[in-house]
Amino acid sequence: MASAGVVNIRRDVDDKFxxxxxxxxxxxxxxxxxGIKTVLSNxxxxxxxxxxxxxxxxxxxxxxxxxxxxxDEPNDKYIVNGAHDNARLRDLLDGFIDKFVLCGSCKNPExxxxxxxxxDIFRDCKACxxxxxxxxxxxxxxxxxxxPPKRTKKKKTAENAENAGEGKEGEDGDKGGEGSDDDEFTKRIKAEAAELPTAEQAAASGVAGLSLDDEGSDEGGDSPLEALTLWIEENKSKDDGAGLTPQTIMDKTAELGIEGKHKTVQTLVESLFTENVMTELKxxxxxxxxxxxxxxEKNQRNQKSLLGGLERLVGVNYPQLVPVVPKILMEFYQNDVLEExxxxxxxxxxxxxxxxxxxxxxxRKAAEPMLKWFEEAEDEESE
Incomplete structure (x- = not known):
């Protein structure tokens, strides 16, 4: 057994050494x-x-x-709303460790x-x-x-990481190869991570001054998106979301300085919709x-981000919604939001x-009926 107050990172390993x-x-x-909440003390x-x-x-x-x-990172405070059993949170921590810490090959946490x-996100194992x-x-x-995480040491070449992403997903990447791009890749990741402000820094400087540029660079722009997500979640839980209206949502995006930005559209799709998406769409x-x-003058970039948000909504958050993808697309199409x-x-x-x-x-496979409908309509027009 581990000493008092300490446990093995892998709790399935019963080895005191x-x-x-x-x-x-x-x-x-x-x-x-x-107002009940669970404080993560350490x-x-x-x-x-x-x-x-x-x-x-x-x-x-x-x-x-x-x-x-x-x-509140500067003050080292982390809180989850609601009352949550300690044992349940420890089990969830085990899940986090398994998915985001342990090497997928040797199960080492280093x-x-x-x-x-x-x-794509990879775990680079120092052991194997x-x-x-x-x-x-x-x-x-x-x-x-x-x-993004800050890189703490020189990694394998960027080319190897890309090959791992394009090859066997979830399997070991190619360990071979040499190249000079490694340092530049590492520097870029570190620089981007260092530039991202915390929510507190954003609040101190005024989040309305932060925005997402039109080329998709998120430099300094993630805090407003996170603030928007939290605001939507909070208002969903108040009076069955009565205060969450199209006007209040648009006012909030304007207040945060992210109105009309393409990543705002993606965030709105993921945050506003639930398994009741067909009702919420209206x-x-x-x-x-x-x-x-x-x-x-329709914004094509925003349309593509909307579809990206839809992919995450039905593919990650609510997989049970995959069969209704054609209906969702049809609603957006008939309301002049998405173009053919x-x-x-x-x-x-x-x-x-x-x-x-x-x-x-x-x-995309689920969307085939919609694509077929477009094709048949086009054939009829040609005839």
Whole structure:
């Protein structure tokens, strides 16, 4: 058994000489009624033992529990809304460790996370040298992409990482090869991670001044998106979302300085819709009509981001919705939000930009009735 207050990182390993230890997760329930919350008292200490930012496991808890997560990194405070049993959180921590810490090959926890240029996430094992992919269907992957890990040491070449992403997904990457791009790739990741402000820094500087540029660079732009997501989740839980109207949503995006930005559209799709999407579509359709623009000047980039958000909504968050993809597309099409050319182009080109390749194929496969309908309509017009 481990010493008091400490356990093996892999709790399935019953070996007192196992070298990889972490503090036992300590939690505390505070408040009452609607204000009840679970404080993760030593989240930073646990995360440090796992060589991960404390926001990663904290966000993982919130995603798995369907609860809002409050994080104040400068003051080392991490909170999950609601009352959650300590044993349940420890089990969830085991799940986080298995998915985002342990090497997929040798199950050693001595790994670093890194992102490829295609925004796939890999674990780089210091013990066996394997680079194994993370399941991109996990909800936490979105947070990691927006808040990339800092590279702590020189990694294998960027080309090898790309080959691993394009080859056997989830398997070991190619360990061979040499190249000079490694340093540049590492520097770029570090620079991008360092430039991302925390939510607190954003609040201090005024989030309305932060925006996403038109080329898709998120420099300084993730805090407003996160603020928008949290705002939507909070208002969903108040009076059955009565205060969450198209006008209040558009006012909020304007207040945050991200109105009309393509990543805002993706965030809205993922945040506003649930398994009741067909009912919710009618309520929130004006938001997307406004974001896409007028008939004469529709924003194609925003349409593509909407489809990317749809991929994540049905492919990751609510897989049970995959069969209704044609109905969702039809609603957007008939309300002049999505154009035929954009839907057809998306439906016939598999992409790993938003989800894993297998999920991307699955969602597009479900959309085939819509594509066939377009094709038949075109044939009739030709005749």
């Amino acid at each position: 196992y070298r990889y230890k972490m503090p036992i997760l300590v939690t505390k329930i505070e408040g009452r009624g609607n 989240m930073s200490d646990v995360a440090r033992a796992l060589s991960r930012p404390p926001s990663y496991p904290a966000k993982y808890f919130g995603g798995e529990l369907g609860a809002l997560t409050s994080m 790994t670093d996370l890194f992102l490829t240029k295609t925004e 040298g394997a680079q194994t992919g993370v399941d991109m269907r996990q909800k936490l992957t979105t947070w990691i992409i927006r808040n 309520k929130y359709m004006p938001v997307f009509q406004k974001a896409i623009g007028s008939e004469d 050319d954009i839907i057809v182009q998306w439906g016939t080109h598999v992409s790993k930009k938003y989800v894993g390749k297998d999920v991307s194929k699955k969602v």
